[in-house]
């Protein structure tokens with residue numbers, strides 16, 4: 185994106201104080217603009233803080249072309265923004281914020297503190313030093329002509345600005361602030377929005393009472409899972425209502441789309457990814473006949489506990505199988521999925537403002553002067569730091585777009 189000429193005295197609004205909104209505010213204020221962030225909650229960036237509970241995977245250290253391709257159908261639309269805020273820029277920026285980062289497993293980048301609060305504190309401190317005003321408990325309630333309208337504890341408040349960036353987030357974890365109430369106000373402007381759906385989410389599996397009581401909360405480690413997305417090794421957790429965890433999130437788009445398109449979905453689990461089918465078959469064939477399934481699985485495949493129980497749960501007739509058939513099951517155990525877990529518990533959401541509604545500067549074509557950024561736009565990505573990176577990148581791209589627009593108008 186072209187560097188933006190310095191222009192002062194514009195008075196811009198950012199609505200939504202998550203990573204997209206804060207990144208936009210920072211760039212605008214660094215260019216000398218007066219910026220007010222309006223945030224619905226009593227404090228900003230609650231989802232960012234929640235992401236910090238699992239270490240704050242802020243970006244990913246991998247081949248950049250591969251990185252940019254991980255946003256599915258939105259990859260090419262997002263590319264210019266990501267070119268302007270690359271993973272190494274995020275690491276440099278975090279370092280400036282006093283949050284030195286390290287590269288963990290599979291290239292995931294985390295602050296050394298493994299939490300978000302110190303970084304957020306310093307980020308808000310920087311915005312304060314740049315004279316950014318933060319108005320909390322201001323929930324955007326649409327337009328009154330050209331005015332922005334907010335619901336506040338003191339009633340309705342109108343505000344006038346020279347341009348606005350909406351950075352209102354998706355609809356997962358609504359208790360953290362983003363509940364999609366803004367959809368109504370953009371609908372009123374005839375702005376197309378793809379319905380929100382859970383992304384990076386767990387799925388419902390109909391466990392028997394016995395299995396649920398015994399194994400809910402148990403991690404299943406060192407397995408691989410195959411869906412329409414491909415095959416990936418990792419781990420997941422048996423939950424009360426189904427399956428959760430990074431390996432499941434990895435397959436969530438493929439599973440969700442299969443459920444939408446065909447009404448059914450399954451994951452094929454390989455419970456012993458280190459062993460070939462041939463070797464496993466040979467080992468099972470060597471076992472004494474007529475022993476219990478538990479003994480056969482333990483001695484022939486080194487499977488015990490929850491992994492062995494999964495076979496019994498999902499294949500009640502497994503004990504009647506030949507060694508070759510049993511080996512096949514252990515290497516490709518079908519796990520039937522019935523539905524995604526509710527969006528209220530998803531890490532992120534798919535759907536949002538359609539790309540056709542947005543120009544290359546992130547401005548809404550039908551509402552000049554109104555820009556959008558972050559997860560409220562129609563893109564999705566796996567976990568791994570792709571989400572926060574794209575939120576910050578689109579926040580900065582919308583801020584650049586707003587500055588260009590305000591010079592040209």
Ligand SMILES: Cc1cc2nc3c(=O)[nH]c(=O)nc-3n(C[C@H](O)[C@H](O)[C@H](O)COP(=O)(O)OP(=O)(O)OC[C@H]3O[C@@H](n4cnc5c(N)ncnc54)[C@H](O)[C@@H]3O)c2cc1C
Pocket residue numbers: 199200201202203204205222223224225228229230231232234235236238239240241242243322323324325351352353354356357360361362363364365366530531532557558559560568569570571572573575
């Ligand atoms: C449990 C969990 C763990 C996660 N871990 C990671 C991770 O490790 N790495 C990663 O990359 N991503 C992670 N994410 C996802 C990441 O946090 C989000 O993608 C990111 O926060 C979205 O940024 P955003 O600025 O677009 O929206 P948000 O962070 O949702 O911010 C939107 C803001 O707008 C405010 N708002 C909403 N509506 C209104 C309104 N009408 N008026 C005023 N304000 C409003 C909200 O209160 C909120 O503060 C995680 C998410 C969750 C839930």
